[in-house]
Amino acid sequence: MAFRILMHRKTLTTMHQRLLLLCLLCGFVLLPLLGQAPKREFRGVWVATVANIDWPSTTGLSTSRQQGEILDILERHKLNGNNAIILQVRPTADALYQSELEPWSRFLSGEQGVAPDPFYDPLEFWILEAHRRGMELHAWFNPYRITLDTTDSLSLTHIIHSHPEWIFTYGERTYFSPANPQVWEFMTEVVVDVVRRYDVDAIHFDDYFYPYQIAGQELPDSLEFQLFGGEFYPDRIGDWRRHNVDTIISMLGAAIKAEKSWVKFGISPFGVWRNRSEDIYGSETTAGTSNYDGIYADVLLWQRKGWIDYLMPQLYWRESHPAVGFSTLAYWWNDFGYGRHMYVGLAPYRLDKKSQHPEWRKEKYLLRQIDLIRNLEGLHGFAYFSSKHFFRDDFSRLNSKLQKKHCLTPALVPEMPWIDSQAPPRPMDIRLEGETLVWEAQEMSDEMDRSRFFAVYRFDRGDNTHIKSAQNLVELTGETRITFKGGIPSGTYRIAALDRLNNESQLSDPLEVQ
Known part of the structure; x- marks a missing residue:
């Protein structure tokens, strides 16, 4: 039975492969x-x-x-x-x-x-x-x-x-x-x-x-x-x-x-x-x-x-x-x-x-x-x-x-939940210092809970909580500050912390930049 199920899946895969390949060759995505x-x-x-x-x-x-x-x-x-x-x-x-x-x-x-x-x-x-x-x-x-x-x-x-x-x-x-x-x-x-x-x-x-x-x-x-x-x-x-x-x-x-x-x-x-x-x-x-x-x-x-x-x-x-x-x-x-x-x-x-x-x-x-x-x-x-x-x-x-x-927008490395799935605490005290966006990482004693990288999101208008896609992701950094060349664009900014396994925290409080 296991072999028959595998072969059935392979048959379906072959059909899907041919369809997708045709689309790719025709230039469709x-x-x-x-x-x-x-x-x-x-x-x-x-x-x-x-x-x-x-x-x-x-x-x-x-x-x-x-x-x-x-x-x-x-x-x-x-x-x-x-x-x-x-x-x-x-x-x-x-x-x-x-x-x-x-x-x-x-x-x-x-x-x-x-x-x-x-x-x-x-x-x-x-x-x-x-x-x-x-x-x-x-x-x-x-x-x-x-x-x-x-x-x-x-x-x-x-x-x-x-x-x-x-x-x-x-x-x-x-x-x-x-x-x-x-x-x-x-x-x-x-x-x-x-x-x-x-x-x-x-x-x-x-x-x-x-x-x-x-x-x-x-x-x-x-x-x-x-x-x-x-x-x-x-x-x-x-x-x-x-x-x-x-x-x-x-x-x-x-x-x-x-x-x-x-x-x-x-x-x-x-x-x-x-x-x-x-x-x-x-x-x-x-x-x-x-x-x-x-x-x-x-x-x-x-x-x-x-x-x-x-x-x-x-x-x-x-x-x-x-x-x-x-x-x-x-x-x-x-x-x-x-x-x-x-x-x-x-x-x-x-x-x-x-x-x-x-x-x-x-x-x-x-x-x-x-x-x-x-x-x-x-x-x-x-x-x-x-x-x-x-x-x-x-x-x-x-x-x-x-x-x-x-690769227009940054990408987060996929999580590995079999190692760890606990997200780190969210960044605090997000603020603007001149043209530099600054925030604080919460200190944690457990290495697995510490913030390693930070995802910077910018929202133009409306919902400033949508982070399921990369649409609003503007930067990935290992520092707690980011300076924008030519001036910081207006919008609402929120920061998420990533731990060593790229589990993502809740968003920081929003910061409005006019």
């Missing part, structure tokens, strides 16, 4: 309010530090130039309506923050183990400046990757010098072994160290679990399979590999919440869990690899078990892709949230006027992907890979359309 972005929506952007993809733009920059680039990045994405930065803080078993466990990243100075000079803590600076702007900071870790190629030079303080038994080489890269229990413990220690010492909003992993398979090369874990395989040995090596990754995800999920219950844990996996040809629950795709069979990551299990708080599958394909069409996968992931959040990773990096695929030549096709996401109830937002592309000259039209239409 089915949002309840035409052009109105939702009030609650995750809008993230990845900032990759590996190989200096996004930041810093090159190695060896001065502290002031590194910080200047941080501010430029935050300002650009704030202007584009983003509310979260996904910052890569551990690209190759090194740190873009001060750590006793791992060396400074070479992508800062050019040499692993060398601190910024003059000294500052990059992660601390990113957090401070993101929070000032009302943006979350998700700390992005690569759990297993140690080197990118055989020429990488590791600091003498790197832990692999004292624990060479923890690693293996596959292709030209070196990795921590996902099978070694000591690696599980070390990885948990590294992540919890950041959770404990930094005010991050989430821990984020991408799709690098077991390495993507190289044709003609077997993973070098046969000896470990004999040592640690247990009940899986000798003929269930795939299940054993998945068990190894399941174990570290479960450990991390519990450890993060034990340290700070409000810190989220999210995964951004490869865009295909399994093909339908491999599993009746798989997607109608013909991908050459998958999470489950290719990199041994059973991400649906993690979501269903509640070990993580969100999934963000990387749907980096065009609609007409013959093997992995965008809407096919968006609809598939829409059905597998298990009561947690599901976001979608988007690929603006593919936009190119000279692309051989027409759908990547114009920004309208990326915007249609956003429209589709907003029309699927089980999807709660999106993130862009990656930051640097929004600084390209040919992105001026996309930036403009985001600012003037698709």
Whole structure:
């Protein structure tokens, strides 16, 4: 019966998919309010530090130039309506923050183990400046990757010098072994160290679990399979590999919440869990690899078990892709949230006027992907890979359309009631000091009840209590004041406080500005 119900739902989904896809291709948008972005929506952007993809733009920059680039990045994405930065803080078993466990990243100075000079803590600076702007900071870790190629030079303080038994080489890269229990413990220690010492909003992993398979090369874990395989040995090596990754995800999920219950844990996996040809629950795709069979990551299990708080599958394909069409996968992931959040990773990096695929030549096709996401109830937002592309000259039209239409109003990050649903107390003493709107946050002893961000609403006339949509939302900030350039517009202003899980308080008293 359960299977028949599932298939019936899939049949209905396919019908809805075809109807919505037809509307999107014809240029129609089915949002309840035409052009109105939702009030609650995750809008993230990845900032990759590996190989200096996004930041810093090159190695060896001065502290002031590194910080200047941080501010430029935050300002650009704030202007584009983003509310979260996904910052890569551990690209190759090194740190873009001060750590006793791992060396400074070479992508800062050019040499692993060398601190910024003059000294500052990059992660601390990113957090401070993101929070000032009302943006979350998700700390992005690569759990297993140690080197990118055989020429990488590791600091003498790197832990692999004292624990060479923890690693293996596959292709030209070196990795921590996902099978070694000591690696599980070390990885948990590294992540919890950041959770404990930094005010991050989430821990984020991408799709690098077991390495993507190289044709003609077997993973070098046969000896470990004999040592640690247990009940899986000798003929269930795939299940054993998945068990190894399941174990570290479960450990991390519990450890993060034990340290700070409000810190989220999210995964951004490869865009295909399994093909339908491999599993009746798989997607109608013909991908050459998958999470489950290719990199041994059973991400649906993690979501269903509640070990993580969100999934963000990387749907980096065009609609007409013959093997992995965008809407096919968006609809598939829409059905597998298990009561947690599901976001979608988007690929603006593919936009190119000279692309051989027409759908990547114009920004309208990326915007249609956003429209589709907003029309699927089980999807709660999106993130862009990656930051640097929004600084390209040919992105001026996309930036403009985001600012003037698709993300015209700010958005609050969706709540996570399975962690906490208690709203903070409302702001008090709202007043005008010159051209600056000022208010007070009520002090609370419990960290979960404290105000983290503030939503500023402005009403033209009539009802000044309507906040169900983003229509009257003018600003999201981490400060208790906001200055309007060119003078504060007239209207009625009210402020709501948001706690760490984005639960929204009652509105402050109104302030009339003539």
